[in-house]
Amino acid sequence: AQKITQTQPGMFVQEKEAVTLDCTYDTSDQSYGLFWYKQPSSGEMIFLIYQGSYDEQNATEGRYSLNFQKARKSANLVISASQLGDSAMYFCAMREASITQGGSEKLVFGKGTKLTVNP
Amino acid sequence: NAGVTQTPKFRILKIGQSMTLQCAQDMNHNYMYWYRQDPGMGLKLIYYSVGAGITDKGEVPNGYNVSRSTTEDFPLRLELAAPSQTSVYFCASSYSHEQYFGPGTRLTVT
Numbered sequence: 001a002q003k004i005t006q007t008q009p010g011m012f013v014q015e016k017e018a019v020t021l022d023c024t025y026d027t028s029d030q031s032y033g034l035f036w037y038k039q040p041s042s043g044e045m046i047f048l049i050y051q052g053s054y055d056e057q058n059a060t061e062g063r064y065s066l067n068f069q070k071a072r073k074s075a076n077l078v079i080s081a082s083q084l085g086d087s088a089m090y091f092c093a094m095r096e097a098s099i100t101q102g103g104s105e106k107l108v109f110g111k112g113t114k115l116t117v118n119p
Numbered sequence: 120n121a122g123v124t125q126t127p128k129f130r131i132l133k134i135g136q137s138m139t140l141q142c143a144q145d146m147n148h149n150y151m152y153w154y155r156q157d158p159g160m161g162l163k164l165i166y167y168s169v170g171a172g173i174t175d176k177g178e179v180p181n182g183y184n185v186s187r188s189t190t191e192d193f194p195l196r197l198e199l200a201a202p203s204q205t206s207v208y209f210c211a212s213s214y215s216h217e218q219y220f221g222p223g224t225r226l227t228v229t
Contacts, residue, residue: 004161033216045162045209045220052216091161095216106177107152107218109161 003027004092004110012116013082020067021077021113023092029053032096034075035107036066039089048090051075082117089114121145123221125210131227132200140195140224142210150213151193152177153185155206156223162209168193200228 005024013019025034036048051059051066059066067076079086092110126141144151149170154162154177164177168187182204184196193212197204205228211218 035216043207043223045211047217047219050216093161106164106167107162108178109163111159111161 003108004094006092006110006113008113009111010114010116012118013079015084015117015119016081018078018080019082019115021079021090021092021115023075023077023110025073025075025092025094027073027094027096029096032094034066034068035093035095036064036075036077037091037093037109038086039091039112041088045091049077079115084117084119087115087117123210123212123219125208125221125224127224128222129225131229132197134200134202134228136200137196137198138200140197140208140210140226142193142195142221143191144193144210144212144219145191146212146214146219147190148212148214148219149190150218151187152211152213152218153183153193153195154209154211155179155204156209157206165195165208197226202228204228 003026032053034051038046049059049061049064049066051068058068063080065078089112091112093107095107123144152167153165156162163179165183166185168174171190174185187193208224210221
């Protein structure tokens with residue numbers, strides 16, 4: 001079963017508008033972490049934001065925020081005030097903390113969403 | 120700090136050849152990882168290491184080997200290359216939850 005699901009292969013947004021990229025996850029662990037990475041066309045992976053399963057507040061980093069809904073097992077990325085430089089692939093990832101399930105240090109990635117910001 | 124460096128950037132191998140992808144980090148991170156990214160897909164973990172002398176398999180380890188003799192270096196060895204190993208390979212390191220990625224190695228096996 002897929003652990004991370006990103007249902008939007010591609011998204012379009014107008015410059016200066018906000019956009020939400022969806023991510024749902026599947027785990028039976030109580031302790032886990034959720035990540036978003038950006039991959040521009042140049043290919044490098046850039047860490048954006050992290051949310052721990054026990055964090056009560058939604059994570060924010062500048063224009064990025066993570067809408068964490070634990071009961072729904074969703075961890076959507078919200079980008080406010082989109083810029084042309086935000087055009088890239090965005091990957092959601094999860095790390096399960098349970099060592100008995102071979103977790104602790106293993107990140108599992110979704111297939112990604114390609115975001116295009118239009119001028 | 121150079122961060123995480125990978126060599127080579129590009130490589131074309133013939134089927135059955137072997138090669139080593141190099142990865143080094145200068146941040147004194149204990150954790151290091153190797154991922155592969157196939158076209159249109161997310162990253163999949165090949166192997167990881169939690170410290171010098173300790174390695175473990177990830178999701179897709181078949182056809183690969185690793186070693187970790189120092190904190191800085193984490194080479195990935197491909198034996199008997201196959202077309203299915205055509206991919207972009209990323210090395211990463213971390214000390215907490217954020218993983219720092221290298222620029223990647225684009226490998227083609229023909």
